[in-house]
Amino acid sequence: MKILSLQNVHKKYQDAKDFAVNDVSFDVEEGEILALVGESGSGKTTVLRLIAGLEHPDSGTISLSGHIIVSGKQSVPANERQVGMVFQDYALFPHLTILENVKFGLKKSAGNPTKIAEDTLNLVGLSEDYQKYPHQLSGGQQQRVALARAIAPNPKILLMDEPFSNLDAMLKDQVREEIRQIIKKTGITAIFVTHDTKDALSTADRVAILHKGYLQQIDIPKHLYESPVNPYVANFFGKRNEIIATPLEEGWHTTFGFIADTEAKKYKNKVKLMFRPEHGEVVKRDGQQLTGRIVKISYFGSHQMVKLADDEGKRVTIRTNPGRSFDGVERSFFYLWKYDIEEAF
Numbered sequence: 430m431k432i433l434s435l436q437n438v439h440k441k442y443q444d445a446k447d448f449a450v451n452d453v454s455f456d457v458e459e460g461e462i463l464a465l466v467g468e469s470g471s472g473k474t475t476v477l478r479l480i481a482g483l484e485h486p487d488s489g490t491i492s493l494s495g496h497i498i499v500s501g502k503q504s505v506p507a508n509e510r511q512v513g514m515v516f517q518d519y520a521l522f523p524h525l526t527i528l529e530n531v532k533f534g535l536k537k538s539a540g541n542p543t544k545i546a547e548d549t550l551n552l553v554g555l556s557e558d559y560q561k562y563p564h565q566l567s568g569g570q571q572q573r574v575a576l577a578r579a580i581a582p583n584p585k586i587l588l589m590d591e592p593f594s595n596l597d598a599m600l601k602d603q604v605r606e607e608i609r610q611i612i613k614k615t616g617i618t619a620i621f622v623t624h625d626t627k628d629a630l631s632t633a634d635r636v637a638i639l640h641k642g643y644l645q646q647i648d649i650p651k652h653l654y655e656s657p658v659n660p661y662v663a664n665f666f667g668k669r670n671e672i673i674a675t676p677l678e679e680g681w682h683t684t685f686g687f688i689a690d691t692e693a694k695k696y697k698n699k700v701k702l703m704f705r706p707e708h709g710e711v712v713k714r715d716g717q718q719l720t721g722r723i724v725k726i727s728y729f730g731s732h733q734m735v736k737l738a739d740d741e742g743k744r745v746t747i748r749t750n751p752g753r754s755f756d757g758v759e760r761s762f763f764y765l766w767k768y769d770i771e772e773a774f
C-alpha cells in the first residue's frame with residue numbers, strides 16, 4: 430500500500446533561475462526504504478524538506494497516509510504531519526541525557542514517555558546507556574539516539590538527511606546495516622538523502638536519482654545499476670568503459686578485436702559500447718574475441734583491476750578475481766558479457 434505520493438511537484442527558490450525540484454512525481458510503499466541520490470544541488474534535500482513541511486512547493490500535491498497534506502496554497506503544518514526527521518549532525522541536545530533526548534519529542538504523545546523512550550532505546554541497542562550524555566557516545570551510537578528520538582513518537586514516515594556522512598569508512602558499513610535492520614524491525618517507512626551511491630545501493634529497497642531537479646529513475650538498486658534508463662544514470666552509479674565500434678553484418682569491429690553480435694546489423698554508424706569493469710572477463714586462453722596489452726594491474730584485496738590497451742593506446746579496465754596471476758603476461762584476451770550500445774556521433 431502506498432503511504433506517500435508526490436504528484437508533479439515543482440519548487441523554485443526566490444531569486445533562483447531554475448527550479449530546484451522540477452515536476453517530480455513518485456510513490457513510496459509502506460515499510461519501504463527509499464534513497465534519494467544525486468549530485469550536489471540536484472534537489473535531494475529540497476524534496477525531503479517539501480515532504481517534511483519545511484518548504485512549500487510552487488505547484489503539485491503531496492499525500493501522506495491517504496490524506497492530501499499539500500495542494501495549491503493549502504498545506505498541513507510541519508508539526509502536524511507526523512514526520513520524523515534525523516538530521517546530518519544528529520542535532521542532539523548536549524546538556525540532556527540520551528533518555529531525555531528521546532523523551533523530548535514525546536511530551537504531547539499519549540502513553541508513558543519514559544517507558545516509550547526506554548523501549549525505543551532498547552530497540553536501537555542502547556539499553557545500557559540511558560543516563561549517558563551525547564558526547565560520551567561514539568558517532569554510530571549518537572546516530573542511533575537520533576534515530577530513536579525520531580521514531581519514538583511513531584511517525585508515519587522517517588526522513589533522514591545524509592545520515593551516514595559523519596561516519597568514517599570503517600564505521601559506515603556497520604552503521605548502515607544496523608540502521609537498516611532497526612528500520613526494518615519497526616516496519617517504518619523511511620526516505621534518506623545521500624550523495625554516496627554505495628549508501629544508496631546497499632541500504633535502500635529502491636533508489637530515486639535526481640539531476641537538476643528532475644527525477645531520472647526510481648527503481649530497485651539492481652535495475653538502476655544494470656539497466657539504467659539513460660547515460661546520466663549509468664555513469665552516476667560507477668565507472669563505465671567505452672569502446673568505439675563499427676557495425677558489420679555479423680558483429681562489431683573494434684580496435685580490440687571483433688565481437689560477434691547480431692544486434693550490430695541494426696546500426697548504420699559507429700557506436701560506443703559502454704560496459705562496467707565487472708561486465709568483462711579476462712581470460713588466458715586463445716581464441717577469445719578481444720585482446721589488449723596489459724598496462725596496469727591494481728590489487729584491491731577483494732578483486733583486481735586490469736587495465737588493457739589497444740594498439741592506439743585506448744584503455745579499458747576489467748575487474749577480475751584477486752587470485753589470478755599476471756606475472757610475465759604482456760597481453761591478455763578478454764570478452765564482454767554485457768554492454769550498452771550508445772549512438773556515438
Ligand SMILES: Nc1ncnc2c1ncn2[C@@H]1O[C@H](COP(=O)(O)OP(=O)(O)OP(=O)(O)O)[C@@H](O)[C@H]1O
Pocket residue numbers: 442443445448449467468469470471472473474475476624
Ligand atoms: N534556501 C535556498 N534558497 C535558494 N536556493 C536554494 C536554497 N536551498 C537550496 N537552493 C538551491 O536549490 C537547488 C537544490 O538544492 P538542494 O539543497 O535541494 O540540493 P541537494 O541535492 O540536496 O544538494 P547537496 O547535496 O549539496 O545538499 C540548488 O541549486 C541550491 O543552490
